[in-house]
Amino acid sequence: MTENNNDNNTADDANERVVGTPTDTADVVSEATPEPRDDHNGPYLASETHKHPEEQQRRGEKIASLWFVIAFLSGIGFLVSYFLFPPNAAGEPAIGDPQISQYSNMLLGGTLTLAMFGIGAGMTVWARNIMPHYEVASPYDELPSKDEEKGSFSEFFMKSADESGFTKRPLMRRTLIAAMLPLGIAPIVLLRDTGPVPGDRMKETRWTDGMRMYVEGTHRYLRAEDVENDPYGMISALPALDDEGYPHGMSLTDQAKSVILLIKIPEEDWESGMNEKVSEDSEDTHLNWTHQGIVAYSKICTHVGCPAALYERTTHRILCPCHQSTFDAANAAEVVFGPAHRPLPQLPIGVDDEGYLVARGDFNEPTGPTFWEYAED
């Protein structure tokens, strides 16, 4: 705190006054003029209501009306813009064209904005220039009721409750409560058929021994060379199935479980994790499940299920773009960073007689987000 900056009229100060200078009690020599401060003390009470001068009110009326006219014209503009672009006309600019749709959106939205703004601005000018400004005081309601009111209520309530016999007749009371219980449970029971119980369905996919693979989004079988020659070193693939009624070949539900990443990894880059067993009761190692350096992992992240679609060839890292779980493709898809709980499940692969890549069975673990029963037998 700067207590003594401009505090020099104490007795001590007076004593230290330099000889020849004026005393402190003398008038001020010069003073800067302050900026005028315009502040109003406290509420503008209704009693001090002053109407705005007629001149201001008249000006306010004009400005507000101008805004309302602008709003009116914009409203008309909105209606015109609506009919300016037909929805789906051949040979004419129609909103089916994204560019035209954009213009239509800007015109409709722009005129609507102006119309709304005009009304808002006009009303504000109205309130500020024409209406008198004042504030009034009003009491808050006393919230707790008076004691006699409470007492009277409580007396009435208990008297009536006794009259009803609800407290005095336990048999009736208890059977009534019992009667409500099954009905209370009914709505929950009724929800039972919203879906099947999980059972084992979450642990199985459409992959079977010998099933060929489609490049995701096509109906073209994959060969080992396709993976080797791929510029990104990674291909997304789905089981080569053609379910009727699904243009993709299979339902989204099946795709969500079955989609795989095929990655080619140079021989010398495999890491020790590949020599471990794929699961406890299997003889195969992760390496046994590869084919000529090509390894297949589930593409669905074991964290919360986004497709782990990014692959960095030099480090063999698979990255999920949602929450950045990172898996090492050269080391049995072990989690090297991020929130995922477990590696991406691996799919055993090989080639068939005609040289197409095929699955050699199902995944070693359930694919998709990790769930309670995933490791259960």
Added chain:
Amino acid sequence: MSKTTQAPKALRGVGNFIDDRFHLAKTGEKNLRKVFPNHWSFMLGEIALYSFIILLVTGVFLTLWFKPSMVEIVYDGSYERLQGVPMSEAFASTLHIDFDVRGGFLMRQIHHWAALIFVASLVVHMLRVFFTGAFRKPREINWLIGVAIFSLAMIEGLFGYSLPDDLPSGMGVRILQGVMLAIPLVGSYISMFLFGGEFPGEDIITRLYMLHVLLIPALLLGLIVAHFMILWHQKHTQYPGQGRTDKTVVGTPMFPAFAVKAGGFFFFTFAVIAGLSAFVQINPIHLFGPFTPTSITSGLQPDWYMGFMEGALRIFPNTLDFSIGPYPILVAVLVPGLGSMGLLFVALGAWPFIEQWITGDKRAHNVADRPRNAPVRTGLGVAGIICYGVLWLAGSNDILSETFSIDLYLTTYIFRVLVIAGPIAGFIVTKRICLGLQRRDRETLEHGYESGIIQQLPSGEFIEVHKESSDETTHVLENKPAITSTALEEDETDDRGVENPEARKPKGKLRRALAHWYTKDNVSFEGVAAHSGHHLHHSADGDEGAH
């Protein structure tokens, strides 16, 4: 008022018609005279209300064409680039709204922008209520209703975002399902029942649609109506000032001034939302394409209000995961996915009661606190904002990483540190700032304000003149509420040296400790009389009395 014009005949007719049936003249007048305190921060809740109305109106418009169906069809609508692409009917009908319905694109964008602004204004409104202590008795129940509205609004928004079945929205549902699956024991059952089978199945859009257009809006509407009725009954809080007490509210009457101002503000809110929708594109689903569970783009971002959860999911490490036999406990999903939201809502809901327990303050408060006068509460609020903000930023760490060329994993580590250190630092700094402001208030009270007038004294010295503050300011400063707690008033030992049994129990000890923490740092205004400081003696007109 010189003379009042007679009500027109038609109006009197209607008025009498209603009054004959409902006896409303007295109630009607009382409500038209209802007083609304004037302060800009009271308009935040209004924005939320108005955007909710806009949401209802535009939402009804969208339902006229939207088909909540996951049946896979091949698109043959007007948008050429997706013709021949297989997609769900939901996505195709959204494209229809965008490219075959005039004004459909605009309405959809207004709906989306209004949703973002709805949640944003809810949050800012809630912060205003928190920092000014407007949640205190008698308004705790309305605070709880507000928290419920906030949580429902987030869920409502998330479900709405999911409906078009475009790529990012489907991924949002996928993440939701992934979080659900992590719930111990029942996760897979919940997911199966909600989705009607495995992800994505063919039911989820239909079900989310029902929740989004019927159940949750009905709950929201009910809660919002209740929120308003309570507010109307209890009246607004008000900021301290002359004439404003816990017994008297001062402000503008509902009719005419407030009604016209609020009406105008509705149109302003609508104008801003319409303007954004006209010129700032949001959620261009035609560029994202239909959802497939096998594809993704990088740089995906949820709507802003889900960002904190997304960020929490990103930065929480998997090192705390463990298993019981074959059963995993997925801490890295459960804590950020469910815990973050749970913590947010439980903390918000519980705070009024925790504060009341700490201070033992059972009085009704109608005059709002100035945030500086409740330093611990304000500090906690800022800590909460920082925690939320860090998680929110972490939700776009990939974009930050790319924009600022920082290593992606490094951003994760930075956020892990910040989410702990940030709130602590924020609390300490905020509390100090509050105390500093209190000290300045005391200065102002004692010495008046710095007038900006420079005087040269005969001694040659220059001084700045302090002037008396306005009565309003003095009133506000003099009436600074003291922060006390009843827990500290009870002695630890009575006069015979016997320990107070309440204070000895763990709960009593905790309460005393918290009360000490809550009240210890506070600038006392006791004994400070207005304008008693000696600075005033130099003011040109204020030479009243010497020492």
